[in-house]
Amino acid sequence: MRTRTGTVAAAGLLALTTGCGAADMTQQASPFAGAQGTKSVTLSVQSWVGAQANVAVARYLLEHELGYRVDTVQIDEVPAWDALSQGRVDALLEDWGHPEEEQRYVEDKKTIVNGGGLGVTGHIGWYVPTYFAKQHPDVTDWKNLDKYADEFRTPESGGKGQLMDGSPSYVTNDKALVKNLKLDYQVVFAGSEAAQITQIKQFAKEKKPFLTYWYSPQWLFRKVPMTEVKLPAYEEGCDADPAAVACAYPHTPLQKYLNADFARDGGEAAAFLKKFRWTTEDQNAVSLMIAEQRLTPEEAARKWVDSHESTWRAWLP
């Protein structure tokens, strides 16, 4: 009895390991993709609304103009690189700069290719609400921040001023910055953009002062006007050593990345995604519709598409 079980197990293992041949880990799409037997594209969506706006418009045009079925996968940037390399998703439409991943996947493994610029320039910085900056104009220079530490204090910041950071997926040097600029501040991580936005809105409703890590383009600026705090100017390479950073964040032209196979064999969809290129205003308009007017991404995309035909006509292959 025992020997027989053993034989069966061994045979099964053998069949599993040799009989069926090699399984390619890079050729696995989502089981939900293209269920109706149509040609399909899988796009990755990052958690922030700007990324959702890109995907919403790309998806709308792919579906309505080019006849594709589009699936989306919600995933953060770094894992998205990994997923792109494995072919789990076909495109990442908004990347904020990941030199390590670029080296690994684009240069070394050649499984991902650059899909060109998105047309939007991203910038990260420290912001205070404009109503507070108007009352205290000198708060907009980092050298004066310590003076206001008391005003920015919260129960979470332990006697220091609170610098609110967002999602762990964001590019940030804030801990090093606070330390290296010798500021009397504590970095408090909101843990997700949703939590951060909710908290900013609550502060703004009461006209309370706050200091936060934030980035543009971002729709929230229209709801809660914020003014950037000047940090020591950015120079090429000043952020090379993560522990020694003492300068502002750069202005980054956001990039698109495509899976290499998809870029080569993706037909009209790949050609379209490579040409997709719009402005900060366009993106913000769609973002605001999604996040503030609570339209579904599809409705927001339709509204934008209806009124910007000249822009997107040029993207079609």
Place this chain on the structure above:
Amino acid sequence: MASITATAPRALPALLRNRAAAKLGLLALAAVVLVPLAQARWTGGAWPEALTVDLTGPLTGVSDWIIDNRDSHPLFLYFFGHVSNAVVLCVRAVYLALLAAGWAGVTAVAAFLAWRFAGVRQALGTAAAFLACGLLGMWVPTMQTLALMVVAVLASVAVGALLGLAAGLSDRMDRALRPVLDTMQVLPAFAYLLPVVLVFGIGVPAAVLATVVYAAPPMARLTALGLRGADQGVLEAVESLGATARQRLVTARIPLARGQLLLGLNQTIMMALSMAVIASVIGAGGLGDRVYQALATVDVGAALAAGIPIVLLAVVLDRVTAAAGDGGTAGHRAGWTYALGAALAVAVAGRLLGRTDWPEAWTLNIAEPVNRAVDWMTAHLYSGVPVVGGTADWAGRFTTWVLDPLRDGLLWLPWWSVLLVVAALAWLIGTWRTALTAVLAMAAIGVLGVWEPALDTLSQVLAAVAVTLVLGFATAVAAARSDRFERLLRPVLDVFQTMPQFVYLIPVVALFGVGRAPAVAAAVVYALPAVVRITAQGLREVDPAAMESSRSLGATGGQQLRQVQLPLARPALLLAVNQGVVLVLAVVIIGGLVGGGALGYDVVFGLAQGDLATGLVAGAAIVCLGLMLDRVTQPTDRRAKKGA
């Protein structure tokens, strides 16, 4: 489940006290010898630097190796690749079948199954639940989740039943498997998503496998329990008829264990569903993904619209499998055939009419009114409420007066004293083995170099457990005294228990601001139902004779409660504490998404940045923390359930 049960002689309190004193004496003796040694070698209260191991190098190496070899190494090509492919194929097959059946067909077949296994009421409930999913505009995501669930549950049941079979038939396997299953069950799912993702990549295969790890243990445990609990008389009778070992198993032991097996299935389904949402963080799709995406746009209404189908699925599956476990309705063959025919006819009719997709006109938009309600609530409750102050003020006070002192106090304690306290608590409630496990788990946290964030997390857990127990015991006492209140409470508890935590993360931030307070609030909401249920059941099961005699002696209601009910329900109360602790820990970690910081943040960071070193170390520390808390609160007689 309690692996090592101390036979605490409740009837001999004097002896018990003596044994407790002896244990504490021994510990004190050990402390007197060891503490000066430790103090002399490593001064200071914080965990000594010399006793930590930095795993960043090796873990980053492993992570790089996997990424570099994932597409070419035989281990992946011939093993993980096939596993992954098989999962994708199965899920796809189920999903396509569900889509092909159309909404009418799926609803009809589901109602038919519910009717056969659980009766007419459950059938109507099932049909209503499925229609509601469509009505909320969530038909396709619901089918995706269902497809994922079917495969994950089948795999969990297969794995669990195999393990349970082994443990049920062999004592040695039982002993070997127990700690493994124990560990699998106290693991918060959030902690091991990262390694699964690294091997399988994001998406469905990783989600299914993570779910199996999470959901298989109850099946294994209950299978083993059922096999072991089979009536000896029946087994002997079967043996005397000359049955072989295998015949005995198939004809007697397994049928006798039917109740336990179905309870195991029930528990597995519930846990798999709760995982369906957490797995959305790694791209599992379906309803969980909708909830998670709604979270990103701070859209509570949309999150609720995707959360309700999950609750409905959970309630339906729970009731149907529970009713099937209780015996269900025995059917005639003719009934089966007719009903199945009717269900199929509905499916075919739906198909012929070309109505397989849920008609878009039949959807109900609940997002907007819900969002208005949430906005109103946060606008009026956040601050400036006269006399009592707003929720933000409470959160601030809770942070300053409870969380901060607790955290600072724990961090102020010298490391060896924390270990001693853990040892004392675990030993008093369990055996020297449980104490040893607890101490080793706590020490492992120090060795991993995350002593401070772990104590931060611990302080949040302690505060949340305290609040949960106060609220939970009070509610349970009320529920145990009034049948009507309990009936009213039941659906509320169902909803709280099955609603994905992601849905209420945003409302708690809107009410309590960013920080540790909302994490604690979310944890309380999640853990409360289990504590209330277990406690209320324990109080109700108190021997009526004891209650009656105390009443005849003239005890008032309060005296009765304090002096008779609570002492007699002690095992249930201990179990409630234990479950409360495990559940609170699971959510406090997710609290990393709303500013809870500490280990939870590190896990999210690891996932978001693909940083195996940070994520895995934090995950391991959470597991150790869970093990320690479980052992310190492990009652001598624990039921084989997680999440009650």
